[in-house]
Amino acid sequence: MTAANQQIIIDEDELRAHVKSLTTAAELLGAAAKTAAGGVGQSAFGAMCGPLLGPAIDALADASESTLTAATALADATGTGLKGIVDAFSEIEDGAVTAFGAIEGEL
Numbered sequence: 001m002t003a004a005n006q007q008i009i010i011d012e013d014e015l016r017a018h019v020k021s022l023t024t025a026a027e028l029l030g031a032a033a034k035t036a037a038g039g040v041g042q043s044a045f046g047a048m049c050g051p052l053l054g055p056a057i058d059a060l061a062d063a064s065e066s067t068l069t070a071a072t073a074l075a076d077a078t079g080t081g082l083k084g085i086v087d088a089f090s091e092i093e094d095g096a097v098t099a100f101g102a103i104e105g106e107l
Helices: 012-037 042-106
Strands: none
Touching: 012 042
16 A cells, blocks of 8 residues: 555656746746836826826836735745745755665665
8 A cells, every 4th residue: 555645746856947937937027017117107198198098007007016016025935935945855855865875774
């Protein structure tokens, strides 16, 4: 009989690739937040439409910047946390391999 925990496969390379993806996502989201922070201003819509569209678009840009900044922080924190978990797991796994190797050598 095989225990459930013997069927769990943790692929360190896959997890490290995911950390890299999260880091890239955080960088892209951060760049988008900086772009949204610039706004467009009323002059982008001309003299007639500027007073109407300018404030609405600026409000949308502010909300977008806030959302993108939060998403940047979330992706960055998730990547940092996952990297810490992968590093800790790798250290524990290496220790287990060493310990089991030593036990096998004594048998």
